[in-house]
Amino acid sequence: MEVVATLAGMSSSRTEALTPSQVRSARAALRALGRAGMAECDVDGQWAIRADASAEHAQSSATAYRCVHDQVVEERCEYRAGGVSQWSVQQAAELKANRAREQAWWDGLEAPERAERRRARQEEFAGLSVVEQERVKIELAERRVRAGVDEAARHDAWVDGHTMDAWVRRSIERQYRYQRLPEPLQQAKAAAWQRHRERFGIARGTPLATSRREHAAALPSTAAGRDEEFLLVDSGGRTTRRDVETG
Template sequence: MAAAAYSALSTAIEAERAEFRSSTAGDWSVVRAASIKAQRAKETARRDGLPRREQVHRRTVYASMFSSQTVADQEQLKARWASRRVSAGIDEARRHDVWLDGLSMDEIVTRSIQRAAWFQTLPQPLREAYAAAWRRHREAHGVSRGTALSTHRVEHAIALPDTRAFRDEAFLDQVDMQLPGLAVRTWSSVWRTSGHGIKKSSGATVEQSGSPGR
């Protein structure tokens, strides 16, 4: 008796659900998308509310975990995350461009140099696998290789002259002005303390007047 009543009630509920979803399919999708978006907003707010040190730690840990995955596993994870964001109403291509344009010139250049150096250390088959996975992800979600702003920043940074030697000379001049009585001779760029003066390992000696350079 009880089993029959439960079965009848379950059947009625399922029928009502089916009727609701079929008659208001558009509304159902809108409500579902709004619910997912609200939940993601709560998760984002919670994450952004964490102490700065905790945020950095979490990013480092998760980045390490991601890097330890195979190329195929990384591609699947990225596709899953992108799908979740799209379901929440987030434009994947725009999200990428906003993130990229939000980086400073130094961050973009540093990231470009580090990734290029890392890529060069990979064996050729692995380079090809990564390149193919990245291409598939970009094509699937319309993600660009770089925005106009980020490309301009990188090109601008590459065009700038290397000023390290100039900065070394300026530092030596500043030391000479602050500590009169020191004679400065320029050699190179890596500093170390030695004997009567401060030397550059392959190039400059800041020594006391009258003392021989070492």
């Protein structure tokens, strides 16, 4: 059994102890080999490998191989001709249907639960390294692309979906956090975002975002000014300088 497990890639060594799951898988493999006439079990429960498969197994294997071979040849011809295989069509339809189910599930949650789930995932993401964050973003973006989503258009719509006040607040908060990162980490985050934009064709900004960026550029540019402006923004909107000074 250890030999079969090693040859099947379930174990790295014949002397390595098998887990219960690996034992079950190895036994299933041995029974399959027995049905094919390529192994046999004696009265003591010991398995031995036979050199040749049975004629029936050889014939069924050849038939199965021809079916797979013909399907691969057909799909290659469709691909080279610029066509789309039936498998690709079915896969795309299933991915879109699955995304629709996920969206329906999310929309069905109560607002407080959605907010809590979003907060938890944001905290989890923030705790990752730059490399791990980049990997997660790529995986999520590629998943959306496979489901038929235009990632660049989605990002532009998300950017333009902010109100002006929300955009300014977000810009201040991001700048505040970014300036407090060590310089090497700043560079790593900037490089990761640049790679992500290039990978998915995301523009540096929409016309609306450019206008907002010009507006944000008029905000305080010194570190002290940014800190003060950050304090002037609370969860309910923008407070006054007097509120801060007398609070």
